[in-house]
Amino acid sequence: MTRGPERLRLDAALAEADEAVVRGNGEAEWLSATYRLRDVSRALRVAANAGLGIGGQTGPAMFKAMRRSADHLDERIALFNEGRAALGSAADTISRVREQRDRLDTDPETAALTDPGEFRDDPEWDDEKRLREQSRHTAAASAFADREALREQRAREIAEEFDRRYDEPIAVMKKIHGIPDPEPETVSGDGGAGGGGRGSVPGPRGAGGTPGTGGLLGGGPHPTYAADPVGPGEGTDPGSGPGGGTDGTTLGPDAGDEPTVLTTATTGGSGGSSGTAVGVGLGGGALLGGLAKGGVLRGLTGGALVGGQQVRATARSQTRPLGGLSRSAVSGTLGRGSVVGAPVSGRPAARGGVGAASSAGRTSTGRGTAAGAGGRSGTRGAGGRAGGSPTAGRRRDRDGSSDHEHYDDDGSDWLDDEAAPGVLG
């Protein structure tokens, strides 16, 4: 059976393609990922609902933050699910193309005909016989040529369909990874020496078709991504020659062994800073919702509300500010402590000084600062000072909002302020 260049090109493409791998490693694995992520989303919602039980301002803030994280995660899951479907579609495409290709050989209308070869004269034939044989051979040769042309045309159509059906999965994957296409260079040619396009004859890959050197910038209208070299006799890939430029983000053929770290991850930068965000949310939230607002910190020595009643301070200098959270107790979480402890009402030197020095109660503004969470062992860091000093007020001014507002907006303090975690924030 003869095969033209289009057919050989199609065969080469399908020889490497494997729908089972695409389905197993791709679709099934992505499905598993979405299932797992859904479980996480559910866990977040459970945690969020439980967080409501904390009450105060921390509880609702925790609820909002976690619920919002779950919402964001659900959006990601939906996107990843599109990727899963895209991989399933790609696997279907490979199967369909393979069937179409095979049908070329089995369908009577496109099945290969036997090549009649050259006309061979027989000396024993008389003229009439010779003419008849010549005519028969001519017809057979013509039918063969027509059939081959038809098969080539069908092979080309199938290959084009193969490529075209990948357009949508590619778009989905691009949407998921979010890395923009590189700008095409205008100086390069249209394919390069190694790439013959559809007109290339079967044979070894062109000299320029080295792995990984081709890239997104083939110079042609469509970026062509490099492929590994195909074996001799398997034809060529269009646009894979040296004319193809390089692409900074294009992975070499062996990149799978050494995964490239994406610096433009769509998940956004969270990393360590997300801890700060969460820490602020929790540490600050704890102070605000659990202590400051709850009244423990404001009570007794703070001259503030205790259980909804306003009482005067009772033990200003004698007693250490109640409910003091030493800095160590909330280590790393008091980044915005001074803000948390900033005045909520019109009182100067207000009540909620997070990490306020224990000595704050002995200052001239002792009544106000007493509610600040004083460290048990004396003065603490800047966060502590802020609670019982005018700094707290200045901090508030700078932020332009009260601590209450920090936690009452939408709960995003947990994640969004400093560095919203990419997935959850």
Added chain:
Amino acid sequence: MVAIGPDGMPVNMGAITQLLQELRIDNVVIADIMSALADGVDRVDGYEPAQVPERRFGTLGNGAALGHHTELARRAVREAILTMVHDLQHYGEGVDTFRKGFNVADQHAQEDLAHIAAEVGSVRSATDGGLDR
């Protein structure tokens, strides 16, 4: 119950007691939260979708392109999972910090109440029977 502080002002002991009870409730709630977050981490920690070798999409132009973009997207999924595990752990750490903060506050409140109670007692003694007589 309202007690009288050393400066003669009332101290709402009932409200304080209620708050301390809430602290105990919070610990239970926080344990639930921590459990849920840990479940979430366990579900995805260390997981990443398998690779699909790029050539398994075929070697035509778009096949290579799809393979390339699929790998990039897979890494985005992996990064998302890693980030999420990281964030969930931070949630957990934050909640744990919250819990510890409450415990410290609880302890300090207890000590302060004892101190205040002693002062109130001394006031009562000094006024021969106490102001609440």
